[in-house]
Amino acid sequence: MKLEILTKNENQEIQNGIISKIRDLINYKNLEPGDKLPSERMLSEKFEVSRTNVREAIQKLEFYGLLKSKPQSGTFIADIGQVAMNGMIEDILRLEDSDFKSLVETRILLELKTVRLAAQRRTEEDLIQMKEALDAYSVKVENGEDAMQEDLLFHLAIAKASGNSTMNTFMLIITPEIITKFEEHHVCDKGLAFMGIQEHQDIFDAIKNQNPQEAKAKMKVHFKALYQYCYNI
Amino acid sequence: MKLEILTKNENQEIQNGIISKIRDLINYKNLEPGDKLPSERMLSEKFEVSRTNVREAIQKLEFYGLLKSKPQSGTFIADIGQVAMNGMIEDILRLEDSDFKSLVETRILLELKTVRLAAQRRTEEDLIQMKEALDAYSVKVENGEDAMQEDLLFHLAIAKASGNSTMNTFMLIITPEIITKFEEHHVCDKGLAFMGIQEHQDIFDAIKNQNPQEAKAKMKVHFKALYQYCYNI
DNA sequence: CCAACGAAACTGGTTAACCAGATTGGTTTG
DNA sequence: CAAACCAATCTGGTTAACCAGTTTCGTTGG
Numbered sequence: 001m002k003l004e005i006l007t008k009n010e011n012q013e014i015q016n017g018i019i020s021k022i023r024d025l026i027n028y029k030n031l032e033p034g035d036k037l038p039s040e041r042m043l044s045e046k047f048e049v050s051r052t053n054v055r056e057a058i059q060k061l062e063f064y065g066l067l068k069s070k071p072q073s074g075t076f077i078a079d080i081g082q083v084a085m086n087g088m089i090e091d092i093l094r095l096e097d098s099d100f101k102s103l104v105e106t107r108i109l110l111e112l113k114t115v116r117l118a119a120q121r122r123t124e125e126d127l128i129q130m131k132e133a134l135d136a137y138s139v140k141v142e143n144g145e146d147a148m149q150e151d152l153l154f155h156l157a158i159a160k161a162s163g164n165s166t167m168n169t170f171m172l173i174i175t176p177e178i179i180t181k182f183e184e185h186h187v188c189d190k191g192l193a194f195m196g197i198q199e200h201q202d203i204f205d206a207i208k209n210q211n212p213q214e215a216k217a218k219m220k221v222h223f224k225a226l227y228q229y230c231y232n233i
Numbered sequence: 234m235k236l237e238i239l240t241k242n243e244n245q246e247i248q249n250g251i252i253s254k255i256r257d258l259i260n261y262k263n264l265e266p267g268d269k270l271p272s273e274r275m276l277s278e279k280f281e282v283s284r285t286n287v288r289e290a291i292q293k294l295e296f297y298g299l300l301k302s303k304p305q306s307g308t309f310i311a312d313i314g315q316v317a318m319n320g321m322i323e324d325i326l327r328l329e330d331s332d333f334k335s336l337v338e339t340r341i342l343l344e345l346k347t348v349r350l351a352a353q354r355r356t357e358e359d360l361i362q363m364k365e366a367l368d369a370y371s372v373k374v375e376n377g378e379d380a381m382q383e384d385l386l387f388h389l390a391i392a393k394a395s396g397n398s399t400m401n402t403f404m405l406i407i408t409p410e411i412i413t414k415f416e417e418h419h420v421c422d423k424g425l426a427f428m429g430i431q432e433h434q435d436i437f438d439a440i441k442n443q444n445p446q447e448a449k450a451k452m453k454v455h456f457k458a459l460y461q462y463c464y465n466i
Numbered sequence: 467c468c469a470a471c472g473a474a475a476c477t478g479g480t481t482a483a484c485c486a487g488a489t490t491g492g493t494t495t496g
Numbered sequence: 497c498a499a500a501c502c503a504a505t506c507t508g509g510t511t512a513a514c515c516a517g518t519t520t521c522g523t524t525g526g
Contacts, residue, residue: 040477051511065406070478072476072515072519075478081382083382083386084412091401095402133320148317149314156320166331176313176321179314244479284481302509303488306506307506308508
């Protein structure tokens, strides 16, 4: 068999190709929710790709909740209906990578909500963890060191305290991208860092006092510079 | 070698075990951003697990942006710093599955934003696609059929029109879960579906007229029943 | 004639062998 | 002595063979 080394991009393209072929198969064979997909071996033969590629494509669709693999049994179509299946696959195929503006916009949206929820729902344990992150940030800044990591860990602690597992997951997904993009764009600034200590403290106090409005207001202040930067790209 | 069939849950546990061992290794060996991780073979031997398990764990950390694999070269630690790395891995290990309330809460938050952005940024092409989804929904409802899929596809069309790729992705992630959970909880209701036609039309008109405030207000109306349901679980 | 049984085929998951590009360290050459 | 080179080695990626439940369907016994 001919062998080639593919770049990540090319690999993604053939994966998307498999996904669209799976969609066509579902439509053509009129497979309904709960039905079994042809076996991985059969698909790899029919599509003329390796079984590994088929497995990766299936795993991607499984991640989005469209398929469900059962060991020693088969891969099954989720109970979301044919129309939704087609629409979702279409969207997944057209999905593009997140740009910086989208990331920041989403982060601000999420955090203005998580901070309110945290003020309502935080436990004593949450407070302890936020305080730890807060102190770690202060120490770094006062030593004149870069504290972006500690900064974001404080924000992640808030997300955890929000008690909303979905938003917590989403914050985890975007945080590393935010960090790397920040470093690329040189968003961090020593002067802002010192202001950040007080701003973090204000947010923490509002959460501790279980005051959602105050917490959101203080977070808005904290995001002011970032907000303007985001909309001036 | 001894072989056992593991449930998905057990499999996830050993994967989390590998992830925490990788974290320990990074700390113990004092690996810094950009450094190369030991090879997959070495890790599988040291941790006494299969190389496949190691690869899966690495892929998971790669999904969260903490590692980066380069073909024929090695796996490298992302440029996010040791502190952030530790905190993130800790959070990922403790991450729990999304509950229904979190999902709905997040959906409402996202959609109240995407609908505003869509009103600001929608293109003519976006309008056409939203109109298609809208009509498909109306037809189904007027025929007395279940139209939850068409309902959600209309909302996904709005997310696409928002021009924010991150929020679009997040909507795609939660939608299938929402559908299945809705069916479990029997949230859908024929009476509400007829009201939904007008509500969808109102949202569409506001987006078409590029009126963000109106769009958000109409979306809030549309979510009213869902909102109450969510907070009464 | 039908239900109960069982072996063979089929399933997704797992393992081990293999591929070719990247890396490395010692040798050679200017 | 330094730079260029080359082969041995190491890397993540890929393939094929294997594992053990699950399913299927023909057979058998009542």
